Amino acid sequence: MSAGTDLGGLRRxxxxxxxxxVRAGADTLTEVVRETGLARASVGEVTRDLVASGWLSEAAPVVRGRGRPAVRYEYRAGAGVLIGADIGAFNLRVAISDLTGHRLTQSRRFTTPEVPARQRLKILDAAINDCLRDTGRDRGDIWGVVAGSTGRVGDGRVLLSAAIPDWTGVDLAGHLRRSLPDALIAIDNDSRLASLAEQKLGPGRPESLVLLQAGRRTGxxxxxxxxxxAGFGGVAGDLSRFPALKWEGAMEYxxxxxxxxxxxxxxxPVADTLNAAIEGSPEALAAVRRYIRMLANTAGAVVSILDPEVLVLGGSLAAYGDLLLPLLxxxxxxxxxxxxRLEASTLGADCAxxxxxxxxxxxxxGALIGSGPGPLPTHARPLVSI
Structure with a gap:
């Protein structure tokens, strides 16, 4: 808090x-006072305003000991929904969640690298509609959208995509804003979003990790x-221009x-090779070892530079962790x-x-925090798109 923070800023x-x-589980006035350290009178006043503006709701009181039952409060996670998308060369996944990020349903579409950009955007729209239909929501209920894309992204655009020939230059954020004008929109790299999921949803929540995305493409x-x-220019971790690492072609083994x-x-054929290796086929095991050796050349260099707590094997091959991790x-x-510490992702192909x-x-x-000193917006007031 800066020295110039006024009363409105303190209120926020x-x-x-x-x-x-409340989102962390404090559901009575007494518990909120204990968790926040604020005065009871202040908590009572602010809580009443949050109920009036729609951010909290009052639940049925529960008797706990003697005396009048305490009023319980709940965060209205269902007041809106969030959309997450993962756009790859061969798969397009869209998921919908409540405002806490709890996933409600998901849609998956199969694609190919040759699908034109315009058609890929239509597939994205259709997958979003699938999720809305499954949850009984409409586009006006969407508060925020984050789309992850393969390749280098910046300013809402796909700046460079080696995996999808027709994807470079696509204004992904612009497309989403036209169809969802009231939602907050952000675009990011798929591997970076996957690492966020591993940090927040994976075991132990390590402070430092390297996520090795192993699938049809490696990231x-x-x-x-x-x-x-992300690095200064948003390209940290992109090793696609280092052919000496033999990183991009490793899957061919x-x-x-x-x-x-x-x-x-x-x-x-990838699943066939891995399953044959599990059965003990010498030829399959030799192919898997060559593949792992190529991954290790790159992963070892990154691990030596960053010295992370954990190296996570992610992507679709995480399901074969029992085979791959000892070799790696x-x-x-x-x-x-x-x-x-080496771990196989428990999130698998849904990580991004x-x-x-x-x-x-x-x-x-972040939008709720804002830069102004005023109160939180009410649910009746749409969030401003960015």
Whole structure:
């Protein structure tokens, strides 16, 4: 709080503190006073105003001991919804959540890198409509949208996309603003959003981690001091222009092995190779080791620079963590002075879309803080789009 904060600014700070306490589980006046350290009279006054403006609601009192039952308060997480999107070359995922980021439903569409940008945007719109229909909400209920995209992004645009030929230059934020004019909009890189999800939703909430996105394409997400790290120009972790690392082509070892499990082949050559390796096929294991060696060359360099607490194997291959993590550990032991803790993501292929929902919740919370000294907006007043 600056020395120049006026009474209106103090009021806003108190409102946000009380909202945070209620969202964290403090549901009576006494508990809110204890959690915030504010005077009971102040908490009572602000809480009544928050109920009147629609941010809190009064729940049925519960008898706890002797005396008059205490009034309970609830955060109106269902007053609006948030949208998170993950736009990749082969998959497009959209999820909808309440205002706390709790996922309600999700839609997944399969695509290819050759899908034209205009058609990909239509698929995005259709997936958003699927989620709204499933939850019985409409576009006017959407408070915040965060879309994650493969490639380099900035100022709401896709600045460069190697994975999707027709995606570079797309004004993704502009498209969303035209269809959702009352919502807050933000665009980010998919791996960075995935790292946010790992930090917020993964085990232990480590202060520093490296997320190794392993799937059809490989990416890196970095978390430093508890926050995703983008770097000065927003390209931290993008190693696509370092062919000597053999990072981009590593998946070919799995795709072209030609090894199928004895339990039966699938239409996915990567899954066939991994399943055959689990069954003990020497050819499949050799292909998996070559793949892991290529990942370790890059991951080891990043780990040595950042010295993170945790290295998380994410993406669709996280489901094969029991096979891949010991092999990755063996390679990294040869490269790193200190080994981070290795974990397979429990969020899997949904990691980026869940990170988008986390970011959307932060986006709305940040808008509520605002720069002015006035009170929180009422639910009847739409948020201003950015």
């Amino acid at each position: 700070i108190n409102e946000l503190a009380i909202l945070a306490a 890196l997400g970095l978390v430093i001091n508890g926050r995703p790290h 799995l795709q072209q092995s030609g090894v199928a499990p004895t339990s039966g082949a699938t239409k996915d 550990a063996a390679e990294l032991e040869l490269l790193c002075l200190r080994m981070p 879309v869940l990170g988008a929902l986390c970011a959307a919740a932060e986006l709305v919370d």
